Amino acid sequence: MLITSYQHRYNEENKFIVENNVKEEVKIDTKENKNEDKIVTEKEETKTVDIIYNDETINMNLEDYVVGVVACEMPASFDIEALKAMAIAARTFALYKINTNKNYKLSTTTKDQCYISVDKMKKNWGNSFNKNYEKIKTAVNETQNQFMTYNDKVILSFYFSISNGYTENCENVFSQKLDYLKSVDSSWDSEYDYKEKTVSFTEKDFLKKLGINSSTINDIKVNKSKTGRASTVVVNGKSFKGTNFRTLLGLRSTDVEITRKDGKVYIDTKGYGHGVGMSQYGANAMAKKGYSYDEILKYYYTGIKINE
Numbered sequence: 602m603l604i605t606s607y608q609h610r611y612n613e614e615n616k617f618i619v620e621n622n623v624k625e626e627v628k629i630d631t632k633e634n635k636n637e638d639k640i641v642t643e644k645e646e647t648k649t650v651d652i653i654y655n656d657e658t659i660n661m662n663l664e665d666y667v668v669g670v671v672a673c674e675m676p677a678s679f680d681i682e683a684l685k686a687m688a689i690a691a692r693t694f695a696l697y698k699i700n701t702n703k704n705y706k707l708s709t710t711t712k713d714q715c716y717i718s719v720d721k722m723k724k725n726w727g728n729s730f731n732k733n734y735e736k737i738k739t740a741v742n743e744t745q746n747q748f749m750t751y752n753d754k755v756i757l758s759f760y761f762s763i764s765n766g767y768t769e770n771c772e773n774v775f776s777q778k779l780d781y782l783k784s785v786d787s788s789w790d791s792e793y794d795y796k797e798k799t800v801s802f803t804e805k806d807f808l809k810k811l812g813i814n815s816s817t818i819n820d821i822k823v824n825k826s827k828t829g830r831a832s833t834v835v836v837n838g839k840s841f842k843g844t845n846f847r848t849l850l851g852l853r854s855t856d857v858e859i860t861r862k863d864g865k866v867y868i869d870t871k872g873y874g875h876g877v878g879m880s881q882y883g884a885n886a887m888a889k890k891g892y893s894y895d896e897i898l899k900y901y902y903t904g905i906k907i908n909e
Contacts, residue, residue, distance in 0.1 A: 650695055651706045652716060658706055666707075667692045668734075668741050672722050673715035674760075675881055677733035680888035683881070684740035686897040689907065690879055693748040693758040700755050749898060749905045751781040756905060761874025762881050764790045765856040767828040768901065769876035774844055782877055783903045784828055789886035795871045796882075798853055807866045810849050813837055818866070821859055830855040830876060844875070878902065 650666050652659050670691040671684060679687075694714055698705045709716035723730045749756050757779060759771070764787040771782035802810070804818050815837060822835040831843035834857075843855040854872035861867070879901040887897050895907055 650699065651704075652709055653706050654709045654716065654718065663692065663695065664741055664745060666695065666716065668737055669716040669718060669722075670695075670714045671737050671741065672733070673709075673717040677726070677729075677736055679881075679885045681736065681740055682888035682892065682894045682897065683885040684737060685744045685894035686879065686884050686888075687760070687881065688737075688741045688744045689747050689749060689894065689898060690758045690760050692744075692746075693756060696748050697755045697757050744894065746909045747907055749902060750908055751779075751902075751905050756781055756902060758902065759875070759878035760881060760901075761876055761878065763793060763796050763873045764876055764880045764883060765795055765829050765854060765872035766790060767876075768878065768880060769826070769828050769830060771877050773826055773828075773830075773832065774875050774877050781902050781905050785901060785903070787880045787883040787901075789883040789890075790872070790880055792886045793882045796853065796873045797869060797871050799867060799869045800850075800852065801868070802850070802866045804861070804864055804866060807850075808836070811836055811839070811841065811846075812849075813839055818861065821861075823857060823859060828856075828876070829871070831857050 648663060649660050650663050652661065652666060667688050671687050674691065675684060675687045677684075691714055695707060698707060698713065707713045707716075717725070719734070722734060726733050749758055759775075759782060766786070766788055768783075768785050768787050770778075770784045772778040805816050808815050808818065813836060819837045820835075823831050824833045824835075826832045826843075831846060833843060834841045834846040841849070846852075846857075847855045850868070852868060853870040854874065854876065856871040858869040858871075859866065860869075879898070884897045884901070887900070888894075892900075898907065899905060
């Protein structure tokens, strides 16, 4: 029995329009900001950050920290412009946290940003360490001290792996409306098949994970947002916010298609991550088409400026 279906499929014509509009929007923004005075923020005073790594608090250089984040968060095989965009997003995120609380200790898990040490990089990359490390180091060095602002304030630079074809409005995921985190078309992600995946559960296990005291599924209803993601999922009359449904079942995204057959529940997901801000795979697809890191960032983060 089909419960719900995808509302948004890749549209070649829409992608063509997006590709032609991005450059024009960024060119206009660049001209407007060309003669603008540099903004002085906390980042000039913050040369180091405190992180919690392997259960220890470590104080380290901000730029070295960014190298570790990029190495953990994005494949080193990605285009250099995508890696530069990632470096600025990572640096901006750290600065936002520190500007909000100068004593803040950055988690090195998904609570904040993933981070790995040089020793971990060597273990992960083996013979490719030198090549990968130098590439990421170059991306960080060539964007050194650059960060994003909106209305002269450092932004909360959310990012994620890959979309379902659209990014999501911040308020639909984190219950906080931020004008620079608006839904945009991310058809570029189609080049990676949106990382679609199917997982299955027995009906009993499905209900147990959702905290529903029953052995039988009576009904399932999925309500979707304009971006094709589940805003709410109702199971046996109990309503779940899409993001909570995803967490409880350990799903890749909230873009779900649910079917039931022979006592099992099958869930197809499209995309990977919360969907807010920059799509990392979308950034790489844009970079491969010739977009620069600043064009990528100004596309995914609406109305932002890049400062040094």
